Amino acid sequence: MADLDVFGWAADETGCGYYRIALPMQGLTGLGHRVAHSMKMPSEARDNPATVIVGQRVCKPEPSKLWQLLAKQGRRLVYEIDDDLWNIDASSPVAHEYFARPEIRANLQRNIEAATAVTVTTEPLAERVAPWNPNVHIVPNAIPDWLLDHQPQQRGDGVLTIGWGGSATHQMDFDQAADQLRRFLARNPGTEMHCIGNDYATWMRIPQDRARFTPWVRNVEDFLRAIDYHVGIAPLRPHLFNQAKSALKALEAGALGIPIVASAVRPYEDYVQHGVTGFLVRRDHEWAQHLRALVNDSDLREAMGQAAREQARQHTITQTAPLWEKAILG
Incomplete structure (x- = not known):
């Protein structure tokens, strides 16, 4: 491995790892930097004092020991975090229990304090971590440039697909919209629901002949290619955890020319242009x-989808890479 300018130390290989480590490293490559990323730190990155380490939500015991050691050596460390891990709802029991552990919370704080800089996705998250490290950079989520030219494989038989994709951490969000979505599908027979990742359609008791399910797609780019909705939905409960999230679902759908119907909660209020790129839901x-x-107006879908795609053009990794460069390399 050649000498690296930056090493991205990913916490996972799914969505967070892709959007906050792999894709930013790709953006830095486009700016001429030598980079690599992995969930395991190679000795070439660990032992080279010139390599900047970007660590994604480092909090487990052994990685935290290494992080603290590197900090004592005077290494440039950038702590990356994209969720408010201090306010996870109990409806996501595994994550809630894990990040409520005192030792994990202590590690989060110490590792943020030890970092040279911190990168976050949103302003509320910046406010959350700033007391521990004032050098916080807000670097919004971005999409890969190729997505703007990808045409989703939508049904063309007259059935309109309402779609959502994500992990099994959104029960509290679908609690907000389940009754309304179930009634809508019952009253509009020319529609179906497609869930990718977690089958909330079954959870909402939507009949099997009115729903499709695509199991969890680990590779994010394969997930993006699996999106085939005519209309995307993004229910979000007005919860403290959600206030710090980004509008990634609206951004992904918009890049594909798909209008979104989203809860009027801060991430989407800050991104979705109501009546232009999608709709914001304020009442059930x-x-x-x-x-x-x-569903009933193909011209409206087309116009909103085109407007959403134009908006997404401002949020590609090529557009965002200079923000990562400034945050990581100073």
């Missing part, structure tokens, strides 16, 4: 109202 009955408008 508006789920059906906005979905019906898009």
Whole structure:
């Protein structure tokens, strides 16, 4: 392995690892930097004092020991975190229990304090970590440039697909919209629901002949290619954890030319242009109202999808890479 300018130390190989480590490293490569990324730190990165280490939510005991050692050596360390891990809801029991452990919370704080800089996705998250490290850089999520030219493989038989994709950590969000979505599908026979990653359609008791399910797609780019909705949905409960999230679902859908119907919670309020790139839901009955408008009007879907795609052009990794460069390399 050649001498590295930057090593991205990923916490996982799924969505967070892709959007906050792998894709940013790709962006830095485009700017001429020598980079690598992995969940395991190679000796070439660990032992080279010139290599900047970007560590994603480092908090487990052994990685934390290494992080603290590197900090004592005067290494440039950038702590990357994209969720409010201090306010995970109990409806995600595994993550809630893990990040509530006193030793894990202590490691999070110490490792943030030891970092040269911190990168986050949103302003609320910056406010969360700033007391431990004032050198916080807000670097919004971005999408790969190729997505803007990808055409989703939508059904063309007259059935309109309402879609969502994500992990099994969104029960509290679907609690907000389940009744309205179930009624909408029951009253609009020319529609179906497609869930990717976690089968919330079955959880909402939507009939099997009105729903499709694609199991968890580990590779993010394969997941993006699996999106085939005509209309995307993004329910989000107004919870403290969610206030710090990004509008990634709206950004992904928009890059594919798909309008979104999303909860009017901060991430989407800050991104979705109501009536232009999608709709924001402020009252329960508006789920059906906005979905019906898009399902029944192909011209509106097309216009909103085009506007959403134009908006997404400002949020590619090529556009965002200079922000990563400034945060990581100073």
